[in-house]
Amino acid sequence: MTESDLSDLRERADKGDTSAADELIELAAENGDVKELRRLSDSGNSTATDQLIELAAENGDVKELRRLSDGGNSTATDQLIELATELGDMKELRRLADQGNSTAADQLAELGEVDE
Structure with missing residues (x-):
């Protein structure tokens, strides 16, 4: 074309x-x-x-997924959590958990990264 x-x-x-x-x-x-x-x-x-x-x-474009997730797209959030988990990006998972995302919090707990 x-x-x-x-x-x-x-x-x-x-x-x-x-x-x-x-x-x-x-x-x-x-x-x-x-x-x-x-x-x-x-x-x-x-x-x-x-x-x-x-x-x-x-x-593996965390930045683009984050942009879409922060804009309210739940599918992007799910993909971001999956990618962050695969990459071992605890900072990203913690950021999402701190925003109230229970799936990210569950992933952190599963990975033994829960703040006491």
Whole structure:
């Protein structure tokens, strides 16, 4: 796809063409284009958000998952907890637990990282 074709697709998607948006999301996901998925996600496209979460989890992108989680996305929070656990990132788990996330608190307890 040429840059001109991509630009046209973005314009159509931005004007509400759901088929164009779906195609753009599919291309972005296939190409690992976090920037495009983030742009679409930030404009309210839930499919783009789902793809962005999936890509961030696959790439171990704690920062992107944290951004989405802090924005209220529970799926991103779940993925962030899973990734933080895999990475042994107690600081991230503690941060989430301190915000009231019981799953993160449970993970900390399971890992023996509970503050007395």
